[in-house]
Amino acid sequence: MSPSDAPINWKRNLTVAWLGCFLTGAAFSLVMPFLPLYVEQLGITGHSALNMWSGLVYSITFLFSAIASPFWGGLADRKGRKIMLLRSALGMAIVMALMGMAQNVWQFLILRALLGLLGGFVPNANALIATQIPRHKSGWALGTLSTGAVAGALLGPLAGGLMADSYGLRPVFFITAAVLFACFLLTWFSIRENFVPVPKREMLSARDVFGSLKNPKLVLSLFVTTLIIQVATGSIAPILTLYVRDLAGNVNNIAFISGMIASVPGVAALLSAPRLGKLGDRIGPEKILIAALLISVLLLIPMSMVQNPFQLGVLRFLLGAADGALLPAVQTLLVYNSTNQIAGRIFSYNQSFRDIGNVTGPLVGSAVSASFGFRAVFVVTASIVLFNAVYSWISIARASRPGRRKKIAAQG
Missing domain, CATH: 1.20.1250.20 (MFS general substrate transporter like domains)
Structure with missing residues (x-):
């Protein structure tokens, strides 16, 4: 060998x-x-x-x-x-x-x-x-x-x-x-990678890539989910320090407090991602995805009503724990619904949607806060994530329906 x-x-x-x-x-x-x-x-x-x-x-x-x-x-x-x-x-x-x-x-x-x-x-x-x-x-x-x-x-x-x-x-x-x-x-x-180069003439076109998928609509909905996850994250970024200053009042260490509140979701995601990924392997990543989206909605709404930075920090920590499950769940579902032959392009398309979310999220947050105030940003973001949860649930349900019919037919 x-x-x-x-x-x-x-x-x-x-x-x-x-x-x-x-x-x-x-x-x-x-x-x-x-x-x-x-x-x-x-x-x-x-x-x-x-x-x-x-x-x-x-x-x-x-x-x-x-x-x-x-x-x-x-x-x-x-x-x-x-x-x-x-x-x-x-x-x-x-x-x-x-x-x-x-x-x-x-x-x-x-x-x-x-x-x-x-x-x-x-x-x-x-x-x-x-x-x-x-x-x-x-x-x-x-x-x-x-x-x-x-x-x-x-x-x-x-x-x-x-x-x-x-x-x-x-x-x-x-x-x-x-x-x-x-x-x-x-x-x-x-x-190390054992990879046999594929001649250019044998490569599938973008249309053929989607045509080869078992559930192209589900994969597209996962791309949209990735975009919305980043919009939701990015929409809060431009206003976070100013919102913390409004909550804290005149304190000397506002930069330190804002930095702490900005970083706690990442710490929570770091702790939760492998554990929730393992749970997803056991119960299904689609369940983890929908649950995490709904929990995110339930945490974003109270953020618009907090009275001090500590309350905001606790809610953002919990939000980070939920968010830690989102992108890995999307990526796992992409693995389940694509082949190794097209994995590079599927993950790169997903990255493109993620980058678009990174660009549009701060713009959404800035526009909403300029028109309606800081607290409105959390309500608008929660609404976007709720739409995503419903949309993802419908897409996943539709994708699993043909499989259920086959199973029923086989049992009959």
């Missing part, structure tokens, strides 16, 4: 992919605390101009990632997922280093767009692991993998803020590039 034919140690691949997602999650979020400060350093002054450019350089990465993800997903299905992980990690490392050398805001904006174009480590890691793990462990494995990027995103801002205070803004980009290059080397030497 040649080394390339040896059985894949999917548990080792899961561990290494988790570390890769952790490093890329940390690298992306390292620069977030001081992004507006860097824009200011590049020559943008004035409150409105600074706000506009900060929003632009933040969101353009997700916009270009949404555009590029399907292309990279198709290439992953044709060339293999490991090479896409390597391409993503090395490309992002180079772009991050160039960001540290940007001389004006236009260069920085173009590099942020390029970062989105070259990204895609996490969806390709999901596709790699999804095609290697036993199906009955999908929920646990994908739930565990999701905690890597969450943990990185939680620790990244703290580390980025400390390094920016200690070394200045530009060096943080070079440190981030080094972290991404370490991720590239880790992937190169530690992840």
